Amino acid sequence: MAASTTKNPITTPPTLQPGRKKNKIIVIMGATEPENPALLSISPPGLITLLMLCTSHKESTKKMESLKECTGTTVSSSQALPLHTLHPLRRTFFNRVFASVYTCAILALVYHHVLTLFNCRNVAFFSVTLSILLSDLVLAFMWVASQSFHMRPVHRKEYPENLEKVMKSSDFPALDVFICTADPYKEPPINVVNTALSVMAYDYPTEKVSVYVSDDGGSALTLFAFMEAAKFASHWLPFCREKNIMVRSPEVYFSTSNHSWCSETEKIKALYESMKSRVEHVVETGNVSDKYVNGDEEREAFSKWTDGFTRQDHPTVIQVFLENIKDTDITGHLLPNLIYVSRQKSKTSRHNFKAGALNTLLRVSAVMTNAPIVLTLDCDMYSNDPKTPLRVLCYVCDSATRSDLSYVQFPQCFRGLNKNDIYASEIKRVFEINPLGMDGLKGPDYLGTGTFFCRRAFFGDPSTFMSPEIPQLHPNHAVDEPLKSPSILSLAHQVAGCNYENQTNWGSKIGFQYGSLVEDYYTGYRLHCEGWRSIFCHPERPAFYGDAPIALVDLINQYKRWVIGLLEVTFSKYSTLTFGIRRIGLMGLSYAHYSCWPFWAIPITVYAFLPQLALLKGVSIFPKVSEPWFLLYSFLFIGAYAKECLEFILEGSTFRKWWNDQRIWMIRGLTCFLFGSIEYLLQSFGISASGFNVTSKVLDDEQSKRYEQEIFEFGVPSPMFVTLATSAIINLFSFFKGFLDIISGNNMEGLFLQMFLAGFLMVNCLPVYEAMFLRIDKGKLPTKITLISTFLAGALYAAASLIFQ
Numbered sequence: 001m002a003a004s005t006t007k008n009p010i011t012t013p014p015t016l017q018p019g020r021k022k023n024k025i026i027v028i029m030g031a032t033e034p035e036n037p038a039l040l041s042i043s044p045p046g047l048i049t050l051l052m053l054c055t056s057h058k059e060s061t062k063k064m065e066s067l068k069e070c071t072g073t074t075v076s077s078s079q080a081l082p083l084h085t086l087h088p089l090r091r092t093f094f095n096r097v098f099a100s101v102y103t104c105a106i107l108a109l110v111y112h113h114v115l116t117l118f119n120c121r122n123v124a125f126f127s128v129t130l131s132i133l134l135s136d137l138v139l140a141f142m143w144v145a146s147q148s149f150h151m152r153p154v155h156r157k158e159y160p161e162n163l164e165k166v167m168k169s170s171d172f173p174a175l176d177v178f179i180c181t182a183d184p185y186k187e188p189p190i191n192v193v194n195t196a197l198s199v200m201a202y203d204y205p206t207e208k209v210s211v212y213v214s215d216d217g218g219s220a221l222t223l224f225a226f227m228e229a230a231k232f233a234s235h236w237l238p239f240c241r242e243k244n245i246m247v248r249s250p251e252v253y254f255s256t257s258n259h260s261w262c263s264e265t266e267k268i269k270a271l272y273e274s275m276k277s278r279v280e281h282v283v284e285t286g287n288v289s290d291k292y293v294n295g296d297e298e299r300e301a302f303s304k305w306t307d308g309f310t311r312q313d314h315p316t317v318i319q320v321f322l323e324n325i326k327d328t329d330i331t332g333h334l335l336p337n338l339i340y341v342s343r344q345k346s347k348t349s350r351h352n353f354k355a356g357a358l359n360t361l362l363r364v365s366a367v368m369t370n371a372p373i374v375l376t377l378d379c380d381m382y383s384n385d386p387k388t389p390l391r392v393l394c395y396v397c398d399s400a401t402r403s404d405l406s407y408v409q410f411p412q413c414f415r416g417l418n419k420n421d422i423y424a425s426e427i428k429r430v431f432e433i434n435p436l437g438m439d440g441l442k443g444p445d446y447l448g449t450g451t452f453f454c455r456r457a458f459f460g461d462p463s464t465f466m467s468p469e470i471p472q473l474h475p476n477h478a479v480d481e482p483l484k485s486p487s488i489l490s491l492a493h494q495v496a497g498c499n500y501e502n503q504t505n506w507g508s509k510i511g512f513q514y515g516s517l518v519e520d521y522y523t524g525y526r527l528h529c530e531g532w533r534s535i536f537c538h539p540e541r542p543a544f545y546g547d548a549p550i551a552l553v554d555l556i557n558q559y560k561r562w563v564i565g566l567l568e569v570t571f572s573k574y575s576t577l578t579f580g581i582r583r584i585g586l587m588g589l590s591y592a593h594y595s596c597w598p599f600w601a602i603p604i605t606v607y608a609f610l611p612q613l614a615l616l617k618g619v620s621i622f623p624k625v626s627e628p629w630f631l632l633y634s635f636l637f638i639g640a641y642a643k644e645c646l647e648f649i650l651e652g653s654t655f656r657k658w659w660n661d662q663r664i665w666m667i668r669g670l671t672c673f674l675f676g677s678i679e680y681l682l683q684s685f686g687i688s689a690s691g692f693n694v695t696s697k698v699l700d701d702e703q704s705k706r707y708e709q710e711i712f713e714f715g716v717p718s719p720m721f722v723t724l725a726t727s728a729i730i731n732l733f734s735f736f737k738g739f740l741d742i743i744s745g746n747n748m749e750g751l752f753l754q755m756f757l758a759g760f761l762m763v764n765c766l767p768v769y770e771a772m773f774l775r776i777d778k779g780k781l782p783t784k785i786t787l788i789s790t791f792l793a794g795a796l797y798a799a800a801s802l803i804f805q
């Protein structure tokens with residue numbers, strides 16, 4: 001271990017360097033049950049403050065029984081000064097009772113299917129029953145796996161105000177922020193700049209903050225945008241501090257009206273607008289014209305973009321825009337570090353998409369600043385609360401939670417969604433409800449953005465440290481030279497090289513995990529398997545806000561990428577179903593629930609076609625209304641839907657949003673889950689290769705307008721729309737066929753459930769019919785798709801006629 005001798009302002013304080021042996025510091029351990037108020041860690045001056053406070057609380061002092069030597073500065077808090085608290089959700093008991101009852105119902109259903117299967121007299125019926133059994137088994141598995149989210153959901157609360165009482169800000173650990181961007185045309189540089197400015201302006205000692213921007217697009221346009229951002233930051237940061245504004249993304253701040261306008265605001269706004277127009281102009285024209293480049297240093301920066309420089313093939317570019325030991329803002333206050341990194345690319349080496357970019361940043365930042373805390377942020381998110389890092393310290397500096405804490409996750413929250421969130425872009429279950437449940441076990445999964453990591457977690461499990469290849473990457477290594485010193489810069493370039501990772505543990509045992517397109521999910525999963533835990537921090541005011549896609553095709557393409565990534569995990573050596581469940585039990589089930597998401601395509605497709613085709617032919621496949629099994633079906637359906645809905649509303653949502661959420665679940669089953677699984681299969685046979693298709697963050701005015709009016713956006717002829725439209729047509733016809741039968745006096749008792757199902761899907765598909773037959777705008781379903789779907793529906797009907805003779 002490289003124990004440091006010299007210290008520089010950006011080195012990490014001993015507080016968070018668990019490996020250090022020289023500083024022996026006393027720790028007072030307190031009660032460690034999770035329900036108890038937190039223990040916290042502070043530096044010696046804070047320790048004295050705390051001991052004074054403790055003497056006035058003899059009760060709680062008694063609880064701190066053991067004095068223990070430790071390698072970090074930690075101390076436990078008295079109950080009077082909790083840093084965080086945890087409360088199990090009240091509905092847990094109800095959840096468990098419901099789960100028991102529902103399990104019995106599922107077992108009864110399986111028994112019923114098996115019984116029916118044995119009584120089948122012909123092949124057609126046998127295959128129908130078998131398909132339904134298979135579908136119900138998938139649904140049952142998904143349901144069982146999802147119960148892990150309901151066994152011990154918890155809510156946490158932090159008290160950053162207490163932190164400030166016991167810890168001096170000069171003792172705060174340093175923070176490295178990683179912002180990823182990959183394409184200047186899909187991710188406008190001005191938005192990336194806003195993301196960066198919002199975190200540079202954190203209410204945190206600026207000399208401890210470093211912002212690293214990873215540009216996988218290798219674009220001079222993005223570099224230019226950051227050159228501009230660095231200049232603007234010297235006005236923006238003091239302005240934010242002085243006015244104590246909350247939303248520190250200038251774009252968002254200036255586009256909302258709830259702030260006081262004064263001449264200074266006007267001045268800053270004008271500065272922002274002029275920067276924005278320069279950046280946008282450069283993006284529009286596609287190159288940085290000479291008039292925007294001043295001085296040799298700036299010119300030098302762009303000189304790397306030579307003729308042979310392409311996105312897929314270029315040398316490393318590292319540009320330090322701001323240095324926190326010398327660059328000051330207009331009031332003379334130091335600015336945080338701002339560093340642009342575009343890792344080396346070559347067509348012959350693997351880049352591992354975002355995970356590769358993040359690992360490069362882990363190394364480059366280790367060489368340059370090596371902060372013990374690392375925040376990963378996507379370029380489509382901005383900070384909505386400047387005090388967020390303090391919340392994180394409440395956990396990271398607490399001796400009770402600290403030892404095996406790998407990351408603190410904030411929910412992904414979105415702005416600009418329409419009133420009822422028609423595409424359920426909030427993904428409330430994944431980003432908010434389920435993490436509460438996982439937090440009661442070993443902690444939320446990693447959501448890819450809004451995550452504060454402890455750097456140590458990337459190097460082996462909590463008890464065994466996994467050494468990186470060179471000592472400079474060790475999480476305890478203290479950087480003792482300025483950022484721009486030649487030795488630092490040359491090492492940074494070396495570790496950003498595209499062959500650097502060959503024959504190393506990066507991506508497998510060290511850093512972010514490779515091998516899955518959902519690197520976030522996979523990395524979190526592997527960390528939990530190694531014995532780390534995580535924490536879900538869910539403050540009332542969202543810590544970050546992001547953008548969600550507003551066109552259906554973008555949305556399902558995004559999900560398709562996730563599906564492929566999830567299947568990559570399901571069928572890997574570390575499959576959640578085998579390795580995961582064995583290693584981490586209930587948590588493994590939570591992860592298995594996600595990794596098996598794509599299997600939902602099976603029941604959804606079967607239930608969207610089979611009962612309806614049978615209904616068209618007048619064949620009954622479900623129990624009659626008068627049979628007792630009918631009650632079982634009703635309970636299973638109503639029980640599942642009602643409980644989901646209730647939970648949604650209890651977590652602060654509305655009925656309409658829940659309705660849209662369940663509709664999109666159905667749509668996903670018929671589109672991206674199905675096509676993603678097929679694409680995964682093709683990929684496994686080596687027929688195709690899938691990459692990380694970055695979601696477009698560019699808004700089209702007309703599209704935005706339709707989105708505001710809650711109109712579904714189809715527009716492009718995606719093959720994924722074909723299955724959806726075909727099923728919509730079949731459900732429509734089968735429902736009306738059933739309806740006509742009732743009118744003409746037929747006994748429909750045996751077909752009631754099928755009619756109900758067709759009706760339910762039909763209501764869900766209303767926007768599809770509208771897009772097929774009624775709309776003329778650009779977002780309607782392309783005529784080509786309607787025609788193909790109608791033809792397919794006809795073919796399916798003909799096939800059904802042969803089967804159900």
Ligand SMILES: O=c1ccn([C@@H]2O[C@H](COP(=O)(O)OP(=O)(O)O[C@H]3O[C@H](CO)[C@@H](O)[C@H](O)[C@H]3O)[C@@H](O)[C@H]2O)c(=O)[nH]1
Nearest residue numbers: 180181182216353354357378379448449517518692694695
């Ligand atoms: O080769 C790549 C591809 C993507 N990105 C960045 O990855 C982030 C996420 O990409 P985006 O297109 O916004 O994907 P989403 O599906 O919206 O992202 C979700 O899903 C991803 C995994 O598929 C996670 O990485 C994200 O954190 C999570 O928000 C963006 O900042 C990109 O710039 C890279 O840096 N390099």
Ligand SMILES: [Mn+2]
Nearest residue numbers: 378380547695
């Ligand atoms: Mn995104």
